[in-house]
Amino acid sequence: MLEAARSRLKAGIVAGIGTAAAIAVAGVLGAFGARHEPMPVLAQTSRIETGQWLLQPLKAYVTDGKHAYGAPLKPGGKALVLEVEMTNRTAKSSKDYFEILRASQTAVDAATKPFIVLMRDSTLSPELHPGMPERMAYIWEMQPGVVSPTSFDLMVIGKTYKQRDNLYGLPGWFNPTPIGTLTLAVGAGPDKAQVQP
Template identity: 35%
Template sequence: MADANGTLSKLRAGFSRQSLKTKVLTGIGGFAAAAISLGASLYQLRNPDQVPNRAAGQTIEAGRWLVTPNAAAPASVLPDGRPVKAGRRAVVLELTLANRTEGTSNAVTGILKLTNVAGAEGPDFYLVRDRERLMALQPRLPERLQAVWTLPADAALPKTLELTVAGVTFKPKDNLYGAPGWFNPHDVARVSVPLDAAGAPG
């Protein structure tokens, strides 16, 4: 009986050590993945020239989206006909956006950053076909949109809008939940779009 109890104690201790080892290895793996992700982000910050430059009219792969910035112009009226708030004016970028996923999506926040206009807020997205705010995009159906930033009425406007397009990467399993999704937002392209002083594009 004593031998049986001793064997059982040894088995339990072995299982405990194995469980602890598994937890430690899992934790190390999680920390390693986080360190790699952080390292990649820091590398991008320290090496901004690695982000490619694109011209207006070129399609950019941005993870779940295909983004094609086409034309830009200042505006005093929003695409839906409402005037811009007093003391401000708008800059409108006409673009084509295609949802590359298999489901309807409205995850467009953060995909465009206007980098050379001070005090700009936005963008808000409008459908060109009906001038309404974008609710969601169907899968694999390119849509013409207008991205609208508002800025102080007296803000100086450049001759060319400098934009950064951000993308995300699909992972079949994330490190935390083991579920699929889009992760690691990062800049995928810089785009220069001439600003047409004649009026809004589209």
């Protein structure tokens, strides 16, 4: 009986020490976790490497449905457009570019993916070939009745190449991670002569 009581007492002491240690470790990890480094601010004038893509932001503007490169906007709708030069840095053609730029803007629905159009012929979501810079338009439909913004805030997302992924053992680009923020002035719209109806 006395031995059983001593065993229970030892187990209680060990459990108490273990709990205290766990709380202390969690506190230390929480303190370190709370120290987030500020997100890098990316310059509009510089080329941005995201892993798969090399981006050169060109300009941002608000336009109506008639001048949004043929994107299927709602009748009478307006769009916030970002023109960017993109270069595919990989070895094969790809259109894995929908998640590179995320709008953090109240004028658009940030949860909605943009239409992405090849500017030279208004092709919607084309594959881009390796090493060939192309001018693309990212087109976010604006919320009805929202005043046109004077600036446009974006999060730039990068991916990491793995020779073998953990699930299928195949090569690819994984782990989308924010690499910086980008703010562009919202200026005049496109040259109407260059935009497809």
